[in-house]
Amino acid sequence: MTGFVKNAWYVAGWSREIDAELRRVTLLNEHVVMFRKSDGSVVALEDRCPHRLLPLSKGKRIGDTVQCGYHGLTFDCSGKCVRVPGQTNLPASAYVQAYPIVEKHDIVWIWMGDPAKADPETVFDMPEFSDPNWAAHQGDALHLKSNYLNVAENLVDPAHVSFVHPTTLGSSASENVPVHVRTEGEAIVAWRWIRDAEPVGFFKAFGGFAGNVDRWHYYYLYTPCTAVIDFGSIDTEKHCAEEDRDQGVRIFALHFMTPVTETHTIDRWMHLRNTAQDDPEAADRMDAMFRKAFAEDQEILEAVQQEELRPAKRRPIRIAIDKGPLVYRKRINDLLELERTEDLASDPSPAFVYHD
Amino acid sequence: MTGFVKNAWYVAGWSREIDAELRRVTLLNEHVVMFRKSDGSVVALEDRCPHRLLPLSKGKRIGDTVQCGYHGLTFDCSGKCVRVPGQTNLPASAYVQAYPIVEKHDIVWIWMGDPAKADPETVFDMPEFSDPNWAAHQGDALHLKSNYLNVAENLVDPAHVSFVHPTTLGSSASENVPVHVRTEGEAIVAWRWIRDAEPVGFFKAFGGFAGNVDRWHYYYLYTPCTAVIDFGSIDTEKHCAEEDRDQGVRIFALHFMTPVTETHTIDRWMHLRNTAQDDPEAADRMDAMFRKAFAEDQEILEAVQQEELRPAKRRPIRIAIDKGPLVYRKRINDLLELERTEDLASDPSPAFVYHD
Amino acid sequence: MTGFVKNAWYVAGWSREIDAELRRVTLLNEHVVMFRKSDGSVVALEDRCPHRLLPLSKGKRIGDTVQCGYHGLTFDCSGKCVRVPGQTNLPASAYVQAYPIVEKHDIVWIWMGDPAKADPETVFDMPEFSDPNWAAHQGDALHLKSNYLNVAENLVDPAHVSFVHPTTLGSSASENVPVHVRTEGEAIVAWRWIRDAEPVGFFKAFGGFAGNVDRWHYYYLYTPCTAVIDFGSIDTEKHCAEEDRDQGVRIFALHFMTPVTETHTIDRWMHLRNTAQDDPEAADRMDAMFRKAFAEDQEILEAVQQEELRPAKRRPIRIAIDKGPLVYRKRINDLLELERTEDLASDPSPAFVYHD
Incomplete structure (x- = not known):
């Protein structure tokens, strides 16, 4: 098992999932109790009383305290203990951890690492969330019995689409189309174009195309746990350039992965579209197609996880299409190593490493 | 995990639970086969044939042998092998362990430790069992998915009553009433009086009080696994002294804890009352109220156990109300240490410990 | 846990269990994917893609490849990778293991060890399979939650019959009849005759005997996992000699044990009979009696397994009737030791072992 990157924003829930009730949420193998306080903002505390370890989510709210x-030990929204029945002193060690929260675009983000490093400016965003030409729609919270790394690698891997989703997102005609990979700052981008081909199931349903199309998949994977899949189709005759994808029918499928345990990940997915923006039924039909496709992924990812838990007879092989996953795995390992120790040098100058 | 004190009497069952049939009982993580022999006395043997390890409870009784x-290996009530089919010699190592048993007040007690230390005189007793002014009634065998230490500590902890049982045994009015703790020989006693207050649910139902009452809780915890809770109410105007509690409506709730495994405890509870002695319906109504209250404990204790099994981030805190549990935990640890080794000195004089 | 002998033929299934579909079979704690190829022969491959570890049984057949x-990585029946989508080179390490298979008498045998040692001539056979005086009938694949060693030892143990199967295969009259044991090449043989006794349930049903019979049990156990139980009855007055058992009503019950995991064994059983050869109802009635008897064994074997997984308080004892199991256990341990290392000397001459 690899471990979790802690200094990062993770999705704790769709905004609609969190209300005034105490609710236990598990992330990175830790239990958190969440609720909205009276001003509507979201609070997240360690879900374990420091006394007898009862989960605070088994207790009750008294105003904005728990x-x-x-x-009856009582904690405020900063995690500080404000009452110990039977005594008047309140020891400093009577506290629970409080986690930074940001709510944006109807999504609740949580920071499980060092609070001093939590910068709200680094919460994931994209301009289409605020663009009236685009319609956003939240889908499901899909529970996958799989490590988040397997889920994430699947989301920077256009090659699996031909084999796992032959009737929805892909087709066997594109099995051998090569995959390109580059990095763009924090994103790893894997993409391919399938030119001059029959529209696949999804764009038969939504594009209204008469003849052949050029179809693209751009997978953007932001370390550790956010993926954006830009996919669409456009009449082949328009000879669409890479930067003009907005002229076609274009969809962003967003995946926010929340590691629950080493073998359980929630994939909250949503989509943005530049077509049928005012048609709520279009969103529902897209949901239905995504659900079908993601159930196909689920079967694969959970079977892979089961195998990974078994003894290895030899090292797995890596092939040409694995470039995106390999860069991702390296980035995760670098982040984990960074968090494994605490570097006290402001400008670390290792003493024994020279590169001539 | 802490382990179990072996040299002690534990409740193996209510008398009515044991009959002529072979019955597997699990205590201190060991399997025992129990039955009543032809003279009506109870036998307890190691539930594992020394040959192929089949539980003897899967076999059958042949007279007073198993x-x-x-x-077909056959064992008498002392655990000695009296038959090995296919051979005539009976090797000395063909035996199963036999456990001392005492039956008293319709309760079957078993000794899981060194049989030479088992003294029937030390089986729990109290004069009210034999007093015609008192009515005794056996309740349930409540299975708790919790370590016995958590269960026991809950039973020397009057402070939880206000928060866990606000509608049955306690009320929020008493949240801050201080708890007193003393030791009386083998018992740890934690108690408090709530003076001049409205009767709580239990005594609304059974006391028939018109005005305010003085209410008491005395928790007696006998190491390792017997608890007696003396609670009652009396008219405030009577100015009841501590030693005159018999003049009020007084109930003893007894809890006999049987550790099954490290995370499973049976709490057999019963009660004695100095009121409505001849009214069997009173016993049933008390059972119903206790069941409600103990289900409240169960939810807490099982949630605490789940948390204890998870990694600790820091040491739990202890507060003023924990005096009783702390003394109990220390006594258990002392007993475990005593059993961990075998002291062969009749008058142990440690060589290197001096207290000036 | 003891481990598995790998260089041996194990039953992977009745022939009827394997068809053109990809089917996962688990043996010796390894997953294998099996199917019949277009020429009808059976293929067995490691059920794990060397790339992302997805079980190949989750993929699909393309002709005689998987x-x-x-x-989309594709493997031929020898386990060689013949296609990696997205690239043209086929690395040598892109392979899955292929397992030797022999199909004989409607049974599929697999070799999980070193393929170079797999000799089809050593697959279990007996002349009665091909003898028109005998009728063969395949029974069930009985799943036992027990280690294969416990199952096998039960099958070289005539003494248990009196106690476990008193109404079907045995009777209490034979509890003390001694058991004989010898080895015959690869077989361990345990047997006993019960002379001049009332027929047991099985031969009441099938023998049509009027008076007393001589009854025999011959248990042949072939290391590691094949057992043949030769049992039958004959009129006592015929004074049957050991070698003339064919003159009586004679049944062979065959057990092919397949270790699935350390605590799960499939017992595929079948029978051959020299009576009522043309009566299919006789086979069905025998199945019904065997099912009853083997359910009796199942209860015992699974209870024993549960006990074996618990801590041992002392060494189990062995008694006179255990000779067969003891020889079997020794043979298994010798085979495991042989497989534990790789002996490179063609004629090993240990340097320091002298027997004068």
Whole structure:
């Protein structure tokens, strides 16, 4: 098992999932209790009383504080203990951890690492969220019995589409079309164009195309757990350039992965579209197609996870289409190593490493 | 995990639970086969044939012996092998362990430790069992997915009552009433009086009080696994002294904890009352109220156990109300240490410990 | 846990269980994908793609090749990779293991060890399979939650019959009849005759005997996992000699044990009979009696397995009737030791072992 990158924003839920009730949420193998306080903002505290370890989510709210259900220790929204029944002093060690929260575009983000490093400016965003030409729609919270790395690697891997989704997102005609990979700052981008081909299931349903199309897949994977898949189709005769994809029917499928445990990941997915923006039924039909496709992924990813838990007879092989996943895995390992120790040098100058 | 104190009497069952049939009982993570022999006394043997390890409870009784269901090895009530089919010699190593048993007040007690240390005189007793002014009634065998230490500590902890049982045994009015703790020989006693208050649910139902009452809780915890809770109410105007509690409506709730495994405890509870002694319906109504209250404990104790099994981020805190549990935990640890080694000195004089 | 002998033929299934579909079979804690190719022969491959570890059984057949369901890597029946989509080179390490298969008498045998040692001539056979005086009938694939060693030892153990199967295969009259044991090449043989006794349930049903019979049990156990039980009855007055058992009503019950995991064994059983050869109802009635008897074994074997997984308090004892199991256990341990290392000397002459 690899471990989790802690200094990052993770999705704790769609905004609609969090209300005034105490609710347990599990992320990175830790239990958090969440609720909206009276001003509507979201609070996240360690879900374990420091006294007898009862989850605070088993207790109750008293105004904007949380009272433990066993002996009544009470904590404010910063995690500070404000009452210990039976005594008047409030020891400093009577606290629970509080987690930074940002709510944006109807999504609740949480920071599980060092609070001092939590910068709200680095929460994921994209201009289409605020662009009236685009319609956004939240889909499901899909529970996958798989490590988040397997889920993420699947989302920077256009090659699997021909084999896993032959009737929805891909077709066997594109099995051998090569995959390109580059990095763009924090994103790893894997993409390919399938030129002059029959529209696939999805764009038969939504494009209204008469003849052949050029179809693209751009997979953007942001470390550690956000993926954007830009895919679309356009009449082959328009000879679309890479930068003009907006002229076609274009969809962004967003995946926010929340590692729950080492073998359980929630994939919250949503989509943005530049077509049928005012038609809520279009969103529902897209949901239905995505659900079918993601159930195909689920079967693969959960079977892979089961195998990974078994003894290895030899090292797995890597092939040409794995460039995106390999860069991703390296980035994750670098981040984990960075978090494994605490570097106290402001400008670290390792003593024994020279590159001539 | 802490382990179990072996040299102690534990409740193996209510008398009504054991009859002529072979019955597997699990205590301290060991399997025991129990039955009543022809003279009505209870026998307890190691539930594992020394040959192929088949549980003897899968075999059958032949008179007052037990025959293994696999190859017919037969054991008498002392655990000695009296038959090996296919051969005439009976090797000395062909035996199963036999456990001392005492049956008293319709309760079957078992000794899982060194039989030479088992003294029937030390089985739990109290004068009210034999007093005609008192009515005794056996309740349930409540299975708790929790370590026995958590269950026991809950039973020397009057402070939780206000928060866990606000509608049955306690009320929020008493949240801050201080808890007193003392030791009385083998018992740890934690108690508090709530003076001049409205009767709580239980005594609304059973006391018939018109005005305010003085209410008491005395928790007696006998190491390792017996708890007696003396609680009652009396008219505030009577100015009841501590030693005159018999003049009020007084109930003893007894809890006999049987550790099954490290995370499973049976809490057999019963009650004695000095009111409505001849009214069996009163016993049933008390059972119903206890069941409600103990289900409240169960939810707490099982959630606490789940948390204890997870990694600790830091040491739990202890507070003023924890005096009783702390003394109990220390006593258990001392007993475990005593059993961990075998002290061969009759008057142990440690060589290197001096206290000036 | 003892481990598995790998260089041996194991039953992977009745022939009727394997068809053109990809089917996962688990043996010796390894997953294998099996199918019949277009010429009707059976193929067995490691059920794990060397790329992302997806089980090949989740993929699909393309002619006589298997295509992985994740990225389309394709393997031929020898396990060689013949296609990697997205690239033209086929690295040598892109392979899956292929397992030798022999199909004989409607049974599929597999070799999980070193393929160079797999000799089809050593697959189990017996002349009665091809003898028109005998009728063969395949029974069930009985799943036992027990280690194969416990199952096998039960099959070289005539003594348990009196206690486990008192109403079907045995009777209490024979509890003390001694068991004989010898080895015959690869077989361990345990047997006993019960002379001049009432027929047991099985031969009441099938023998049509009027008076007393001589009854025999011969248990042949072939290391590691094949057992033949030769049992039958004959009129006592015929004074049957050991070698004339064919003159009586004679049944062979065959057990092919397939270790699935350390605690799960499939017992595929079948029978051959020299009576009622043309009566299919006789086979069905025998199945019904065997199912009853083997369910009795199942309860014992699974209870024993549960006990074996618990801590041992002392060494189990062995008694006179255990000779067959003891020889079997020794043979298994010798084979495991032989496989544990790789002996490179063609004629190993250990340097320091002298027997004068």
